[in-house]
Amino acid sequence: MIVHTTERERPRADEVVRLDEVKRHYRVGDETVRALDGVSFSIRTGSYWAIMGPSGSGKSTMLNILGCLDRPSSGAYWLNGVNVAEMDDNELSDHRLRNLGFVFQSFNLIPQLTVSENIEVPMLYLGMPQIERRQKAERLAERVGISHRLRHLPSELSGGQRQRVAVARALANDPAVLLADEPTGNLDSATSVQIMALFQELYEQGKTVILVTHEPDIAEYAKAKIVLKDGVILSCEEGRL
Amino acid sequence: MNQVFYFWPFVKLGLTDVWRHKTRSFLTMLGMVFGVGSVIAMLAVGEGASQQALESIKRLGSENIMVMSVKPTDEEGSNTGSQRGRLAVYGLLYDDEARIRETVPGVVLTVPARMTRRVARLNERQLEMRVVETVPEWFAVVQRPVLAGRTLAPNDLQMRANVCVLTEHGVRRLLAAEHMVGQRIRISSGVFEVIGIVKNETGGTVRAPDSEADAYIPLTTGTKLFGEANIRYSAGGMEGEKVELSQIIVRMAETAFVEPASKAIETVLARFHKKKDYRIDVPLTLLREAERTKRTYNIVLGAIAGISLLVGGIGIMNIMLASVTERTKEIGIRRAIGARRSRIVVQFLINTCVLSIGGGVVGLLVGVAIPLLITAFTGMPTVVRPYSLLLAFGISAGIGIVFGLYPAMRAASLDPIDALRHE
Numbered sequence: 001m002i003v004h005t006t007e008r009e010r011p012r013a014d015e016v017v018r019l020d021e022v023k024r025h026y027r028v029g030d031e032t033v034r035a036l037d038g039v040s041f042s043i044r045t046g047s048y049w050a051i052m053g054p055s056g057s058g059k060s061t062m063l064n065i066l067g068c069l070d071r072p073s074s075g076a077y078w079l080n081g082v083n084v085a086e087m088d089d090n091e092l093s094d095h096r097l098r099n100l101g102f103v104f105q106s107f108n109l110i111p112q113l114t115v116s117e118n119i120e121v122p123m124l125y126l127g128m129p130q131i132e133r134r135q136k137a138e139r140l141a142e143r144v145g146i147s148h149r150l151r152h153l154p155s156e157l158s159g160g161q162r163q164r165v166a167v168a169r170a171l172a173n174d175p176a177v178l179l180a181d182e183p184t185g186n187l188d189s190a191t192s193v194q195i196m197a198l199f200q201e202l203y204e205q206g207k208t209v210i211l212v213t214h215e216p217d218i219a220e221y222a223k224a225k226i227v228l229k230d231g232v233i234l235s236c237e238e239g240r241l
Numbered sequence: 242m243n244q245v246f247y248f249w250p251f252v253k254l255g256l257t258d259v260w261r262h263k264t265r266s267f268l269t270m271l272g273m274v275f276g277v278g279s280v281i282a283m284l285a286v287g288e289g290a291s292q293q294a295l296e297s298i299k300r301l302g303s304e305n306i307m308v309m310s311v312k313p314t315d316e317e318g319s320n321t322g323s324q325r326g327r328l329a330v331y332g333l334l335y336d337d338e339a340r341i342r343e344t345v346p347g348v349v350l351t352v353p354a355r356m357t358r359r360v361a362r363l364n365e366r367q368l369e370m371r372v373v374e375t376v377p378e379w380f381a382v383v384q385r386p387v388l389a390g391r392t393l394a395p396n397d398l399q400m401r402a403n404v405c406v407l408t409e410h411g412v413r414r415l416l417a418a419e420h421m422v423g424q425r426i427r428i429s430s431g432v433f434e435v436i437g438i439v440k441n442e443t444g445g446t447v448r449a450p451d452s453e454a455d456a457y458i459p460l461t462t463g464t465k466l467f468g469e470a471n472i473r474y475s476a477g478g479m480e481g482e483k484v485e486l487s488q489i490i491v492r493m494a495e496t497a498f499v500e501p502a503s504k505a506i507e508t509v510l511a512r513f514h515k516k517k518d519y520r521i522d523v524p525l526t527l528l529r530e531a532e533r534t535k536r537t538y539n540i541v542l543g544a545i546a547g548i549s550l551l552v553g554g555i556g557i558m559n560i561m562l563a564s565v566t567e568r569t570k571e572i573g574i575r576r577a578i579g580a581r582r583s584r585i586v587v588q589f590l591i592n593t594c595v596l597s598i599g600g601g602v603v604g605l606l607v608g609v610a611i612p613l614l615i616t617a618f619t620g621m622p623t624v625v626r627p628y629s630l631l632l633a634f635g636i637s638a639g640i641g642i643v644f645g646l647y648p649a650m651r652a653a654s655l656d657p658i659d660a661l662r663h664e
């Protein structure tokens with residue numbers, strides 16, 4: 001764990017992301033909700049993080065900022081050495097497309113597309129030809145163990161199967177960083193273990209994995225842990241890196 | 242090529258989306274179907290009508306001026322008052338023809354004609370025909386293909402020969418026989434040898450110099466046999482009119498002379514006619530008028546079709562806005578995956594275009610079918626021009642883009658996180 005002080009501003013080369021005093025405030029009426037209230041830490045390439053904390057502590061807010069879906073209200077967020085504040089919407093979109101993979105608690109598959117088509121969406125935006133897309137979708141489906149359901153719609157799958165599809169889709173662009181917001185939140189423990197095994201495999205292949213969870217036994221899979229409370233970092237351990 | 246790869250999945254997505262909401266899509270498309278259908282159908286009807294008018298005017302020739310006898314409007318009042326019989330004397334004179342030929346500059350030819358309706362007989366068949374007493378030059382000015390035999394010759398005129406040329410419709414209705422040339426038919430009190438048959442041009446419009454069943458005879462023969470007075474006996478007594486010439490066709494050396502010459506003719510005639518018992522028609526002017534009318538017609542028509550397309554477009558926009566709301570989550574997912582705003586815009590635009598072009602294509606079929614039905618049932622000519630199909634297609638695609646833009650922009654402007662959270 002590196003808690004940065006203001007005099008060390010530029011990030012190190014092996015840091016994928018680095019947050020400096022990042023705040024995210026929401027104005028609701030005349031009240032200000034401090035979802036994140038001054039968070040500083042950095043993540044190295046190839047690490048495996050769990051973000052923990054009670055409900056409402058700002059975990060999802062943090063993950064959204066890390067995933068470039070949201071921007072800090074103040075503070076600096078460095079992405080591969082570039083300040084995100086200087087990037088426009090298209091650049092952030094392209095970054096998500098090329099470098100990030102998302103897995104959500106509620107799967108977030110597109111209901112009118114088949115399993116194969118869902119997995120192909122990122123490749124479509126990357127401009128991959130159809131045959132290549134098809135082949136890669138098949139390979140990914142096989143990897144997550146869903147290849148027998150390629151022509152099915154998400155509504156015809158179980159929760160665990162849907163999450164496998166979501167993981168396959170998150171991997172479709174060969175992302176360097178995998179972001180997961182409570183990926184096992186809607187799954188039974190047996191399926192959760194299978195999904196976590198997949199994450200472990202990806203981590204071992206050198207991907208950076210950032211996982212939001214409030215279940216301690218899921219957090220155990222991660223190699224480093226950060227605990228949030230009321231928008232600030234309560235503790236941070238980088239133990240088993 | 243790459244672009245096609247890129248767009249196709251979205252076209253497919255649009256199509257499946259349309260298919261999933263069949264009823265909704267169908268109702269939305271109806272606006273476009275009627276809009277595009279009415280554009281094509283109305284253009285086809287308008288085109289048919291104006292083409293017919295233009296053709297009959299063009300056939301009169303743009304170098305020609307038609308001078309016609311008209312019964313003066315004040316004739317009733319100025320008459321002798323005799324109830325048993327009266328003879329209306331009016332119209333153009335042989336002298337008028339000579340004066341026009343000699344005084345108006347640029348005149349190449351004048352063709353006098355007298356037209357009356359008379360009954361023609363062959364054996365027991367009979368048919369009322371329009372008898373055109375004229376000179377051989379008629380056929381040079383009013384060009385019509387000769388189907389059999391020959392037309393009038395200068396010699397016929399000189400000899401006051403009892404010969405006639407018939408139009409094919411006249412022949413068919415009088416005879417239904419092929420070997421008409423050489424036959425003898427009776428017209429009123431005279432017996433005429435049929436020397437030729439000419440083709441009918443498209444159906445007689447008011448201004449056309451020929452009608453369905455015409456018999457052309459030498460002017461001199463007509464004068465000899467029938468005189469210049471055309472008298473009808475009826476239950477109320479005798480009624481008749483004396484007209485020396487019904488019509489004079491004046492041919493000018495070139496189109497540019499036509500308009501000044503028509504003014505000169507007007508002056509010449511006005512000097513010798515106390516009453517306005519003639520009318521001067523300039524086909525060129527009629528042509529211009531017809532073209533102007535056509536333009537006006539097209540504008541009115543365009544406005545009506547435009548309004549129906551506008552209504553159709555608003556319907557599509559409405560549905561697309563609903564669809565954006567419905568698919569908010571999908572938009573969030575796509576944005577999270579890394580789709581730029583512009584790609585969301587493209588996706589929704591394609592979706593709208595699938596709807597509007599789909600409606601446009603159905604409307605196109607409807608628009609082609611309606612004129613066919615109109616022609617089949619009413620006999621009214623209709624012409625579907627290829628450009629109107631292109632226009633309809635362009636319009637429907639344009640409507641898709643114009644009315645799809647706002648919903649698409651709205652979809653793209655959604656905040657990804659808010660969109661993802663949407664249920």
Ligand SMILES: Nc1ncnc2c1ncn2[C@@H]1O[C@H](COP(=O)(O)OP(=O)(O)OP(=O)(O)O)[C@@H](O)[C@H]1O
Binds near residue numbers: 033057060061
């Ligand atoms: N769009 C928003 N407008 C206002 N307040 C918000 C908004 N999004 C989040 N918040 C607030 O920010 C705080 C942090 O929310 P966040 O979703 O990050 O919590 P979390 O740690 O993910 O909780 P959970 O474990 O329940 O998912 C909460 O108090 C929440 O009410």
Ligand SMILES: [Mg+2]
Binds near residue numbers: 059060061181
């Ligand atoms: Mg959360």
